[in-house]
Amino acid sequence: MNRFSYTRANAVADAIAQHRANAAAAFIAGGTNLVDLLREDVARPKVLVDINRLPLKQIEATPDGGLKIGALVTNSAVAYNETVAARYPLLADAILAGASAQIRNVATVGGNLLQRTRCHYFYDVGTPCNKREPGSGCPALNGINRIHAILGASEQCIAVHPSDMCVALAALDATVHLDGKDGARTLAFADFHRLPGDTPNLDTNLRDDELVTAIELPMQGFASHHAYVKVRDRASYAFALVSAALGVELDGDRIVAAHCALGGVAHKPWRRPEAEARLRGKPLNAATVREFAAELLRGAQGRPGNAFKIDLARRVIVRAFELATQRSFEEAAS
Structure with missing residues (x-):
């Protein structure tokens, strides 16, 4: 594991400023994926910016009848929330199908969106990987590819996204709320993640300085069917x-x-x-x-x-x- 420094942010603007001040910085909340990446030497940030103190832990109704879920709400808190269970049971079921109770208790909504692939070659720094090192190659194309993509892949990468929660959010037409140096903006969930194309190292359309602040669900939750x-x-x-x-x-x-x-x-x-x-x-x-x-x-x-x-x-x-x-x-x- 590489050496890094650690700092805390107390406000969204503070977190964004700290991240911008360090080109090799990474946000950390639950850390359930990032710690794995650090341990395997896949991620090598110079600074970890702890965002757990940010006021992003609310689940609240929106004026148009939807639901807004803060990025720091844990997966367990979402799955067992009464409103989510009643109006968006698809989301609750998907979350409870993932990971383990212990991980769901600390994993956050924002972090779940940003999970990186579980491709064996991506996690093995002794092998080439276009996602980890663009231009180095993709051994999965002709190697061990049982867990890999059958849709939307390219000759650069055939990895898959690992999240269960994100599959439900896609079906529910969620919206992602972001904040950065240029202010707040929203992205339709369908536009948040990327297909590999020629840039498999880019998982999302999140800008370098941006932070996920919330997920918003529309009124329609398909609670009956x-x-x-x-x-x-x-x-x-x-x-x-x-x-x-x-x-x-x-x-x-x-x-x-x-x-x-x-x-x-x-x-x-x-x-x-x-x-x-x-x-x-x-x-x-x-x-x-x-x-x-x-x-x-x-x-x-x-x-x-x-x-x-x-x-x-x-x-x-x-x-x-x-x-x-x-x-x-x-x-x-x-």
């Missing part, structure tokens, strides 16, 4: 091979609206709003679900180690529709 399905190698404390966060609004047997995001398949939570739009007004049956799954997975490409994910993802989507609507679509999965 929702499901988070996660397929993993162990029953707990394991990252998703494939996951799906689904919210559906129904009028009898007709689909009024449906939002579906996939995890474990791409560099960011994977959604296709245009495919969701085509579900509106369609009957809820096996054919509709099958067509949607095919459209959501259009262009998926597997490698020798992870080609199984394509069919697995299709089945996960079908299962999510079954759980969310309490119907059977076995025909769609066959």
